[in-house]
Amino acid sequence: MSSSDEEGGEEYLFKIVIIGDSAVGKSNLLSRYARNEFNPHSKATIGVEFQTQSMDIDGKEVKAQIWDTAGQERFRAVTSAYYRGAVGALVVYDITRRSTFDSVSRWLDELKTHSDTTVAMMLVGNKCDLESIRDVTVEEGKSLAESEGLFFMETSALDATNVKTAFELVIKEIYNNVS
Numbered sequence: 001m002s003s004s005d006e007e008g009g010e011e012y013l014f015k016i017v018i019i020g021d022s023a024v025g026k027s028n029l030l031s032r033y034a035r036n037e038f039n040p041h042s043k044a045t046i047g048v049e050f051q052t053q054s055m056d057i058d059g060k061e062v063k064a065q066i067w068d069t070a071g072q073e074r075f076r077a078v079t080s081a082y083y084r085g086a087v088g089a090l091v092v093y094d095i096t097r098r099s100t101f102d103s104v105s106r107w108l109d110e111l112k113t114h115s116d117t118t119v120a121m122m123l124v125g126n127k128c129d130l131e132s133i134r135d136v137t138v139e140e141g142k143s144l145a146e147s148e149g150l151f152f153m154e155t156s157a158l159d160a161t162n163v164k165t166a167f168e169l170v171i172k173e174i175y176n177n178v179s
């Protein structure tokens with residue numbers, strides 16, 4: 001994170017990481033937010049490190065540098081460099097696969113191990129468009145988020161439900177933490 005004040009203009013840059021099991025929709029949440037795109041056949045992300053997205057808070061330009069894994073979560077090999085300097089995190093599971101919800105506490109542990117500062121965290125239950133094959137209830141998501149002190153939202157990268165809202169809530173919370 002950085003903040004500078006030059007010629008009266010303030011600038012904020014926040015690093016946000018997206019974590020969670022493979023195929024929960026992390027890359028599509030980011031592409032939906034940053035480019036309004038969805039890829040139904042996305043393979044493990046190759047090469048892309050982060051995307052930068054700006055929003056205005058209190059008349060100030062706030063930039064979020066949002067990091068996506070390159071598929072290394074499949075091998076439980078997300079490195080400390082990935083987490084370094086992060087001040088926000090989206091911890092994502094897939095509401096149609098309980099195993100991905102059961103992994104959330106492991107992801108939170110890993111995040112806490114690697115962070116040395118306050119991190120604004122949101123629990124994200126993605127793929128809420130797939131109501132007919134839901135495997136984790138909204139109440140279970142809410143209750144886990146409450147017990148861990150996280151924000152909570154269900155999203156769909158496919159139909160765009162709550163995607164912008166989720167990212168912007170995390171960005172606003174980070175802003176509140178630092179200003």
Ligand code: GDP
Pocket residue numbers: 021022023024025026027028029039040041042043044045126127128129130155156157158159
């Ligand atoms: P990642 O491995 O966590 O980055 O997951 P991806 O973004 O690559 O998505 C994995 C698969 O889930 C892909 O086939 C996506 O098209 C699909 N997917 C991602 N988000 C959604 C969603 O919100 N709804 C539905 N129905 N499918 C999704």
Ligand code: MG
Pocket residue numbers: 026027028043044045068069070071
């Ligand atoms: Mg991915």
